[in-house]
Amino acid sequence: xxxxxxxxxxxxxxxxxxxxxxxxxxFSVKKGEIYGxxxxxxxxxxxxxxxxxGLSTPSSGKATVAGFDVYKQTENIKKNIGYMSQKFSLYExxxxxxNITFYGGIYGLxxxxxxxxxxxxxxxxxxxxxxxxxxxxxPLGWKQKLAFSVAVIHNPKIVFLDEPTGGVDPLTRRQFWNxxxxxxxxxxxxxxxxxxxxxxxxxxxxxxxxxxxxAALDTPSKLKEKYNANTMHEVFVKIAR
Amino acid sequence: MPHEIKEISEISDFRGINDMKRFIxxxxxxxxHIFRDFRTLLILFGMPVAQILLFGFAITNEIKDVKIAILDxxxxxxxxxxxxxxLSSGYFLLYDNLQSVKDIEPEFRKGIIKEVIIFEPNFxxxxxxxxxxxxxxxxxxxxxxxxxxxVAYTTSIITNYRSEITKSEDVLPSINTEIxxxxxPNLKSVFMFVPGLMAVILLLVSALMTSISITKEKxxxxxxxxxxxxxxxxxxxxxxxxxxxxxxxxxxxxxxxLAQFIFGVPIVGNTILLVLESALFVIVALSLGILIxxxxxxQQTAMMISLGGLMLPTIILSGYIFPIENxxxxxxxxxxAVPARWFxxxxxxxxxxxxxxxxxxxxxxxxxxxxxxxxFLSIIKFKTRLE
Numbered sequence: 001x002x003x004x005x006x007x008x009x010x011x012x013x014x015x016x017x018x019x020x021x022x023x024x025x026x027f028s029v030k031k032g033e034i035y036g037x038x039x040x041x042x043x044x045x046x047x048x049x050x051x052x053x054g055l056s057t058p059s060s061g062k063a064t065v066a067g068f069d070v071y072k073q074t075e076n077i078k079k080n081i082g083y084m085s086q087k088f089s090l091y092e093x094x095x096x097x098x099n100i101t102f103y104g105g106i107y108g109l110x111x112x113x114x115x116x117x118x119x120x121x122x123x124x125x126x127x128x129x130x131x132x133x134x135x136x137x138x139p140l141g142w143k144q145k146l147a148f149s150v151a152v153i154h155n156p157k158i159v160f161l162d163e164p165t166g167g168v169d170p171l172t173r174r175q176f177w178n179x180x181x182x183x184x185x186x187x188x189x190x191x192x193x194x195x196x197x198x199x200x201x202x203x204x205x206x207x208x209x210x211x212x213x214x215a216a217l218d219t220p221s222k223l224k225e226k227y228n229a230n231t232m233h234e235v236f237v238k239i240a241r
Numbered sequence: 242m243p244h245e246i247k248e249i250s251e252i253s254d255f256r257g258i259n260d261m262k263r264f265i266x267x268x269x270x271x272x273x274h275i276f277r278d279f280r281t282l283l284i285l286f287g288m289p290v291a292q293i294l295l296f297g298f299a300i301t302n303e304i305k306d307v308k309i310a311i312l313d314x315x316x317x318x319x320x321x322x323x324x325x326x327x328l329s330s331g332y333f334l335l336y337d338n339l340q341s342v343k344d345i346e347p348e349f350r351k352g353i354i355k356e357v358i359i360f361e362p363n364f365x366x367x368x369x370x371x372x373x374x375x376x377x378x379x380x381x382x383x384x385x386x387x388x389x390x391x392v393a394y395t396t397s398i399i400t401n402y403r404s405e406i407t408k409s410e411d412v413l414p415s416i417n418t419e420i421x422x423x424x425x426p427n428l429k430s431v432f433m434f435v436p437g438l439m440a441v442i443l444l445l446v447s448a449l450m451t452s453i454s455i456t457k458e459k460x461x462x463x464x465x466x467x468x469x470x471x472x473x474x475x476x477x478x479x480x481x482x483x484x485x486x487x488x489x490x491x492x493x494x495x496x497x498x499l500a501q502f503i504f505g506v507p508i509v510g511n512t513i514l515l516v517l518e519s520a521l522f523v524i525v526a527l528s529l530g531i532l533i534x535x536x537x538x539x540q541q542t543a544m545m546i547s548l549g550g551l552m553l554p555t556i557i558l559s560g561y562i563f564p565i566e567n568x569x570x571x572x573x574x575x576x577x578a579v580p581a582r583w584f585x586x587x588x589x590x591x592x593x594x595x596x597x598x599x600x601x602x603x604x605x606x607x608x609x610x611x612x613x614x615x616x617f618l619s620i621i622k623f624k625t626r627l628e
Contacts, residue, residue, distance in 0.1 A: 053469045073470070083469040087462025095272065095278045105266030106470045108259045134277075160469075 006031045006158055006189045007052065010059035014047050016200040022045040023212035024061060029205075031157075034180060035191045036200045036220075039209030040240045045193050048209070049160055052191075054078055066157040079108070079168050082103035082188075084151035090143060092136035096127060099135060100150060107154035120147050130226055141172035147181060154225040159183065165199065197233035206232070208239050215239045263472055267480040274454065275484055285450070289442045289492050292500065296434040297504045304332045304390055309356045310348050312339040315364035319406075323376075326402050327358070332394050349381055356380045356391050412550050414421030435500045436588035437561030439493060440581035444526045444555055445521065446489045449547040456543040459534075474623065482527050489523045518591065518601070521608050522584040528615035529580075535622035555581040579623035583607045 007029035010103045014022040019112040029035045039045045052065050054074030066080040090099050097118060104114035109190040122128040125145055127138075135143060142166065152159050159172075161180075165173045177199065184190050192203065200206050200220060207217040216223055216239055220232055229235045272569050276282065309327075313320050336354045341344060345357050359377040361367070368374035378395055380388040435471040456476075467477050493516075502504035510517060529551060537543040555560060558572060559581035565573055576582050583604040590596035590604075598605070 055465075055468055078469060078471045081469065083466055085462050085465055089463055089466040091270065091274070091463060092461070094273055098270070098273060102266055102270045103470075106263045106467075106472050108471065109261060 004030055006033075006067075007035075007063075007065050007191065009052070009063040012048070012057050012063050014044075014051060014052060015059045016055065020212050022051070022058075024214075025209070027207055027213045027214060027217055029158075029189060029191060031189055032184055032187050033204045034184050034192065036203030036206035037191060037193045037209070038200055038206060039193075043209040043240075044212040045209055046162070049162060049191075049193070051162060052077075053083060059077045067233060080157045082151040082154065082156040084159070084161050084164055085148050086163040089183055090147050090150065090192075093106065093113060093134060095132050096122070096138070096146065097131045099146070100153065102155050103150045109154060117153055121153075123145070125149060140168060143197060144168055144172065144176060148179055150178065152188060156189055158189040161190065163193055163195060165196060172219065173199070197231060197236055200232040200236070210235060210240055232234065257548045260473075260476070264476050264480060266567040267472060267476065270481060271454070271480055271484045275488070281450075285446060285488060285492070286495070288445075289438070289496050292438055292442070293435070293496055294503075295498045297437065297500075302389075305393055306334045307332060307356065307387075308336040309358060309391075310344065310345075310352045310354045311335060312342065312357060312359045312403055313577060314362040315360045317363075317365040319365035319368060319374075320360040323360075323399060323402050324358075327395065327398055330394075330398055332398075345379065349379075352381075354381070355384075355387065356395065358395065366486040377528075432506055432593060433498065434561075435504075435506050435591065436585045437556075437559065437581075439496055439519070439588055440522070440559060440561065440584050441552070441555055442492050442496060443489050443523055443584075444529075444551055444581060446492055447485055447523050447526035448487070448530035448533065448551050449544065451482055451485050451527055452537070452547055453540050454485070454532035455531065455534035456537055458542050460539045478531060478623075482531070486523060486527065486528075489526075490553050493519050506592065508592050508599070510591035514598060515588065517589045518584070518587045518605065518608075521605065521612065522580065522587075525580045525584075525608055525612045525615065528612055528619060531619040532615050532622065535619055554579045558582065559585050580608060580611050 004053045005028040006216060007027075009028070011024040012022060012026070013020065013024050025044075025048065025183065030210075037045060037049070047056065051058050051070055052063065054065075054070060054077040058070060065077045068074075068080070069077040070077065074187070084217065091102070094102065098116045100121060101114055104117055109117065118131075122131050125142070127142060127146070130142070135146075138146075148161070165176055173196070180190055180192070180202075192199075194200065203220065205217070205219050206223060207214045208223075209215065214237070216226075223235050224230065224232065227235045227236065229237050311324055313324070324335075328335050333356075337348060339348060339357065342359075345359075347355055348357065352446075357379045359379070361375045361377075364374045364376075366470065378392055380392050382388040414533045455464075459469065464477075468474065497508065497515075501508065530547070533543055533546050539547055552571060554575075558565075558568075558576040560576070565576050565582065568576065587601045587604045589610075590601045594600075
């Protein structure tokens with residue numbers, strides 16, 4: 001079972017003084033799954049993700065990511081995950097090519113691999129003409145797609161996406177989700193937080209956090225059935241309330 | 242493509258080499274940031290040059306061609322000789338010969354003359370018969386420092402004259418006051434400013450730029466990505482620091498070079514010692530920059546803390562512009578906490594006096610202590626922030 005659960009958390013807890021940000025959450029994510037991690041602002045999502053990425057040590061509980069322990073093996077975790085946040089994580093004053101080279105470099109790709117990856121990405125994202133343009137001159141949608149490609153440049157086992165589609169138009173969001181599906185089909189596990197409930201429908205399974213605990217966890221269709229709702233939006237409102 | 246994943250983790254086994262490669266990639270990125278930001282670059286390199294030229298040429302504490310007026314109520318040989326001596330010194334220019342005491346006030350009001358010299362009637366008779374004669378110096382003290390200096394210069398010229406005539410008259414030997422300015426014989430202000438300027442520029446480049454560069458990553462959200470990556474936190478910090486360390490050195494050499502070749506400020510002491518001590522000060526400044534970046538969340542905060550908390554004390558409390566000995570005792574005590582105070586003392590010692598390490602040991606150890614303290618504090622702050 002361990003092999004199949006690429007993320008595994010049991011009673012994972014994080015306290016800041018007397019404040020319990022994450023209260024004994026347990027869940028597991030299977031390899032290749034698109035896992036939606038939902039919750040209202042302040043529900044404890046960010047704290048949970050930080051623990052899983054090895055940025056923050058849990059107060060108690062167990063968790064493994066890609067088979068590595070979140071207490072002791074954060075170095076290994078970091079090598080096997082990708083991360084992208086709402087802020088797109090690209091350097092505005094670097095060109096497209098330089099950004100790809102930089103991120104490839106810090107994830108330990110060889111020069112040859114970086115070169116191949118760069119050509120591949122420029123081709124697939126159809127931004128070959130813009131390869132020497134500074135990121136700040138690109139449209140938001142391009143930046144976002146490039147940021148995602150860069151987050152998975154080292155073929156991580158898991159990619160964490162923290163509200164990746166904030167502020168983007170619906171068409172670009174749709175294209176973005178196509179990219180997510182493609183990566184998932186290649187075996188990369190996708191762990192995504194979002195505020196858009198239509199996006200929650202695209203996930204294989206969804207958990208909804210509220211006040212530090214996981215209030216619900218299932219496939220979108222089963223959740224809708226259980227809460228007698230037509231959309232994930234309704235489910236979310238019922239739980240968050 | 243699980244095949245590729247395997248390949249990458251195999252490469253990772255050569256940890257040292259891979260760590261180094263990551264780090265170099267990070268450094269390259271930092272230099273892109275610096276060289277792409279043309280305006281900042283211009284400030285970084287333009288400012289030291291502009292400042293040293295300003296201090297060297299424009300802002301000066303030296304007295305030169307100060308316009309004075311003379312009211313000679315005696316008009317004898319002695320007063321004429323004294324006047325000639327004053328006017329041929331190069332410090333003073335005669336603007337007007339006054340005829341009566343009433344003219345003094347209106348003359349000052351015009352704002353052109355800075356000093357009036359009044360010889361009493363029968364000056365030479367008094368001097369040779371009674372042994373004493375009076376000269377009154379009236380200075381425009383609306384600029385107190387300048388007035389002080391003018392009076393001091395005048396007095397010294399007159400004293401000098403007196404000693405000359407006592408000698409020639411072969412009367413009782415009188416006490417000769419001989420004034421000698423050591424280490425900066427011409428009292429050139431650029432000598433004073435170079436050490437202070439070094440401190441300010443090095444602090445600015447190291448502390449301000451480092452703290453801005455680190456907080457920029459935080460603000461843009463890229464710091465998170467870096468922390469999630471296999472780069473280690475200390476690699477990120479060192480990578481941020483090294484480019485500014487190099488820039489600081491380029492600046493230090495520019496300042497010293499300009500000082501030496503344009504203004505003739507010597508480096509009397511050991512140049513290598515000066516470079517090492519500068520490196521020490523840069524390390525203190527960089528650790529302050531890191532500390533500032535750990536307590537501020539955005540570039541504005543970092544800039545305000547750097548300017549208000551570092552630059553201001555450095556300019557005011559370090560002895561750069563205002564002598565520490567003249568400060569109220571409370572400020573003197575506070576000035577001990579200003580790293581630049583110690584560094585300026587070191588630079589003055591090495592550059593102007595040729596002091597060897599023995600003489601600047603205390604200052605050096607204070608700076609080492611500060612560096613250790615700030616680095617330690619930054620590490621603690623950095624760790625608690627990560628949590």
